[in-house]
Structure formats: C-alpha cells, structure tokens
Amino acid sequence: xxxxxEFWFEFASTYSYPAAHAVEAAxxxxxxxxKWRSFLLGPIFAAQxxxxxxxxxxxxxxxxxxxxLARICAAQGLPLKKASQFPRGGLLAARxxxxxxxxxxxxxxxxxxxxxxFADDADISSPxxxxxxxxxxxxxxxxxxxxxxxxxxxxAFRAQAERAxxxxxxxxxxxxxxxxxxxxxxxxxQALDWACGKRDAVAL
Amino acid sequence: xxxxxEFWFEFASTYSYPAAHAVEAAxxxxxxxxKWRSFLLGPIFAAQxxxxxxxxxxxxxxxxxxxxLARICAAQGLPLKKASQFPRGGLLAARxxxxxxxxxxxxxxxxxxxxxxFADDADISSPxxxxxxxxxxxxxxxxxxxxxxxxxxxxAFRAQAERAxxxxxxxxxxxxxxxxxxxxxxxxxQALDWACGKRDAVAL
Numbered sequence: 233x234x235x236x237x238e239f240w241f242e243f244a245s246t247y248s249y250p251a252a253h254a255v256e257a258a259x260x261x262x263x264x265x266x267k268w269r270s271f272l273l274g275p276i277f278a279a280q281x282x283x284x285x286x287x288x289x290x291x292x293x294x295x296x297x298x299x300x301l302a303r304i305c306a307a308q309g310l311p312l313k314k315a316s317q318f319p320r321g322g323l324l325a326a327r328x329x330x331x332x333x334x335x336x337x338x339x340x341x342x343x344x345x346x347x348x349x350f351a352d353d354a355d356i357s358s359p360x361x362x363x364x365x366x367x368x369x370x371x372x373x374x375x376x377x378x379x380x381x382x383x384x385x386x387x388a389f390r391a392q393a394e395r396a397x398x399x400x401x402x403x404x405x406x407x408x409x410x411x412x413x414x415x416x417x418x419x420x421x422q423a424l425d426w427a428c429g430k431r432d433a434v435a436l
Numbered sequence: 437x438x439x440x441x442e443f444w445f446e447f448a449s450t451y452s453y454p455a456a457h458a459v460e461a462a463x464x465x466x467x468x469x470x471k472w473r474s475f476l477l478g479p480i481f482a483a484q485x486x487x488x489x490x491x492x493x494x495x496x497x498x499x500x501x502x503x504x505l506a507r508i509c510a511a512q513g514l515p516l517k518k519a520s521q522f523p524r525g526g527l528l529a530a531r532x533x534x535x536x537x538x539x540x541x542x543x544x545x546x547x548x549x550x551x552x553x554f555a556d557d558a559d560i561s562s563p564x565x566x567x568x569x570x571x572x573x574x575x576x577x578x579x580x581x582x583x584x585x586x587x588x589x590x591x592a593f594r595a596q597a598e599r600a601x602x603x604x605x606x607x608x609x610x611x612x613x614x615x616x617x618x619x620x621x622x623x624x625x626q627a628l629d630w631a632c633g634k635r636d637a638v639a640l
Contacts, residue, residue: 279496280494280496280497290484290606292483292484292604292606293484293606295604296604296606296617296619298640299617299638299640300618300619301640302638302639302640303626303636303638305639306636306637306638306639307626307636311639312639312640313639314640400496400499400500402494402496402497402500413500413503414504415500415504416622418620418622418623419622422507422511432507432510432511433510434503434506434507434510435506435509435510435515435516435517436502436503436505436506436516436518
C-alpha cells in the first residue's frame with residue numbers, strides 16, 4: 233500500500249496557498265500520495281465564537297500573518313499580492329475539489345485557484361473566475377461547474393467538512409496521516425515523516 | 437558585530453518549552469548570539485479579549501496543542517508531563533530572567549524553569565520552586581529572589597513587556613532579528629537565516 237497524506241485546505245486560507253503549491257512535489261519526492269480534502273473554516277471558527285477570520289478580528293495577528301506569509305512565499309518563489317477582499321468565499325471551488333478529488337487534474341486546479349486568490353487578487357467566489365481557471369487548464373468548464381451544484385456534490389462536501397471537525401482539525405492547512413493531525417504548512421515535513429513511518433514515541 | 441537573535445518567551449507558554457531548550461545550541465552553531473527576553477502574554481491576550489490561555493478557551497485548540505507539543509518534545513528527546521495547572525504564573529521567573537539577562541547562567545535558568553513546569557509539573561509561581569532551580573544550578577537563591585522584587589527590576593520588566601507589544605509580538609515563543617518578528621518555535625531556522633543575512637526579497 234502506498235503511504236498517503238491527506239491535505240486539508242480552505243480556499244480562503246492564506247497559509248494554505250504556499251502549502252498547496254508545496255505539498256504534492258514534497259510528497260511525491262518521499263513516495264507519498266496526496267489526497268486532496270477541501271473544507272470550510274467558517275463552521276469551525278463559528279464554533280469558537282468567531283464570525284470572521286481571526287486575522288481580521290485580531291489586527292495584530294493579521295499584520296503578523298501577512299508579513300509571515302510574504303516571507304514564506306518569497307522563500308518558495310511564489311508571487312503574492314495582498315488580497316483586496318479577505319476572506320473570499322471558497323465554497324464553489326471547494327465543491328469542485330471535493331467532487332473531482334480523484335481526477336488527475338485536481339492538484340493543478342487547487343494550485344491555480346489559490347494563485348487566482350493570492351497572486352492575481354481575483355474573486356474566486358465567482359463562477360466566471362473559476363470557469364476561467366478550468367478553461368486555462370484545458371478543461372471544459374460548464375459540466376464541471378454544473379456538477380459542483382448537484383445535490384450529491386453538496387451532500388458529499390458537507391460530509392467531508394463534517395469529517396474535518398471529527399478529526400479535530402482547527403485550522404488550515406492541515407495534514408492528516410492515519411488520523412494524526414498536523415496543523416500548518418510548516419508541519420509538512422513532520423507529516424511526511426509520519427506517513428513514511430518515522431514516528432517518535434509520543435508521551436501524550 | 438556578532439549577529440543576534442532575541443528570544444522572546446513566557447514561562448507559562450507550552451511551545452516555548454522545547455524552543456527554549458533548542459534556541460541556544462542552534463544559534464551558537466550558526467554563530468548567532470541569543471538575547472533572552474522574558475515577557476508576559478496576559479496583557480497581549482487581554483488586548484484580544486481573552487482572560488485565559490486560548491488553549492483553555494478553545495478546547496479543540498488545546499487538545500491539538502498538547503498532542504503537537506508531545507510530538508515536538510519527542511522529536512527533541514525532551515520529557516513532557518501534562519501540567520496539572522495551566523497556565524502557571526511565570527512573573528517571578530520572568531523578572532529574574534529580565535534582571536539577570538546578561539549573566540552567563542540565564543540560558544540554563546530559563547531551560548530549568550521550563551523543565552520544572554513541563555517535565556516535573558512543579559509550580560513555577562512559587563519562590564521555593566524557583567529557589568530550588570537556582571540552588572540546583574549552584575547559585576545562591578536569596579539575593580536573586582530579592583533582586584527580582586526590587587522596584588527597578590519591576591520597572592525594567594514592565595518596559596520590556598511593553599516593548600514586546602511595540603514589536604508586534606502576538607504569541608510565544610517569538611524570535612526577533614532587527615525588528616523582524618518570527619512567531620513560533622518552528623520559525624527558529626528562518627529567524628537564524630535572517631540573522632545570518634539570508635533574507636529573500638519580501639513583497640509585503
């Protein structure tokens with residue numbers, strides 16, 4: 233059996249942008265397969281009493297995050313433009329990523345949507361923007377956009393988002409290996425170590 | 437001039453425990469000098485509307501943190517016992533670390549206080565516990581404990597804690613290099629890179 237890492241991401245999440253661009257190459261280099269798992273932070277934040285991104289609720293935290301993100305993107309050679317709207321609704325793209333999670337193009341789709349949001353400052357909640365992302369990849373947008381709105385896609389995505397809560401996921405991005413949760417793009421190497429069986433004896 | 441990294445820590449902070457044990461060896465290996473900067477998270481959290489540790493306010497976050505901490509400590513070979521009281525008041529130890537920040541024994545003191553809290557589950561708010569830490573290091577506790585309560589120490593520590601806010605520090609541990617803030621023990625390497633002049637062009 234091939235070792236796997238689940239990559240849990242929310243398209244509105246800033247830190248998920250560089251992580252989404254890094255995860256597949258890093259995993260493949262270790263012989264680990266990536267399972268793409270879109271979800272929404274909204275319900276998880278709401279359970280903590282937040283009706284907005286904590287980066288907006290706590291301005292000092294927001295200032296730090298944008299600077300930290302800029303450093304991370306610079307180190308990865310990724311362009312970054314501070315989004316004129318934050319957070320942006322990622323529901324449509326998240327449903328597509330859920331419905332087509334096993335298609336060979338899903339990784340590229342995820343990366344392109346993140347780049348649209350955080351490099352091009354495009355409104356990823358718009359079907360036109362997502363349609364253009366798909367077309368630029370050589371996909372035919374209409375049937376994909378339609379499938380995203382099908383009831384079974386909505387149900388499947390809702391179930392996936394509920395699984396995030398059950399796993400104990402509290403933020404994005406998160407990596408999950410055999411139920412073990414690693415929160416933050418900076419945990420990628422640890423998660424891959426875990427996937428490859430390199431696990432220290434953990435006390436708690 | 438020797439490159440420097442400021443290590444900003446709060447004795448109640450769980451993630452500061454493995455970072456405090458790692459920072460000096462890692463810095464010395466890169467030719468970087470550590471400046472020890474104790475502060476308190478209480479006022480910073482209060483400014484965000486929190487009257488307790490966010491790990492207590494948000495149980496899912498707390499559960500994740502203890503597990504994550506256990507993995508980090510396991511990887512560093514550090515013992516960890518879930519503290520029976522969390523957070524513990526670190527004011528006394530923080531004042532000592534501030535007053536004696538330039539003494540050659542300050543690093544060892546900081547590490548031993550963290551181990552008392554998170555490996556031995558000892559009440560570090562107690563002068564007896566801190567006195568024993570000092571005695572175990574070969575220091576004479578009484579004059580040090582007395583100096584910690586002197587008005588000029590209290591004033592100096594208050595000024596240092598205010599500087600943390602001015603720097604934009606939002607959590608512990610944080611590393612600061614030339615005013616650039618790196619939050620989280622997992623940012624140690626980045627901070628040392630910055631101290632050594634390895635700085636990517638940052639967009640924001």
